[in-house]
Amino acid sequence: MKQRPPRAGRHPARRVALQTLFEIDFNRADPKETWERGSFRAGLTENAANFAWQLIEGVLEHKRALDEEIQALAPEFPLSQMAAVDRNILRIALFELRVLGDAPAAAIIDEAVELAKLFGSEASKKFVNGVLATAVGGRKEPQPES
DSSP, X not given: OOOOXXXXXXXXXXXXXXXXXXXXXXXXXXXXXXXXXXXXXXXXXXXXXXXHHHHHHHHHHTHHHHHHHHHHHOTTSOGGGSOHHHHHHHHHHHHIXXXXXXXOHHHHHHHHHHHHHHHSOTTHHHHHHHXXXXXXXXXXXXXXXX
């Protein structure tokens, strides 16, 4: 049987981060153990696995602030009622935008939308794109007419 080459890059790392955070949300699994298993199954390179862990650890460390921002950006969707996939995609993207800041915003949003297409519902890609576009563009308050 031919062995597939290790998977490098941020896209597969983000997938593992999302899957790990999703699993932690549901069954309170050990983050490190879940990440190790996911990285192995996905065949991530060491660099990609390390990036996935950086995302997981960062989201867990900044979860309260990330959730507060998500709630402010999408007040009509309470976090407890938001799909776990969408919630975790937004957490990862906002962590990258607000804390890491080492990739262009457009690339982070595109990756988040791709994850929403892969793992979310039919409405997820539009929802994730809208929330993140608002986060990047800042909230536009209606201006009073003069």
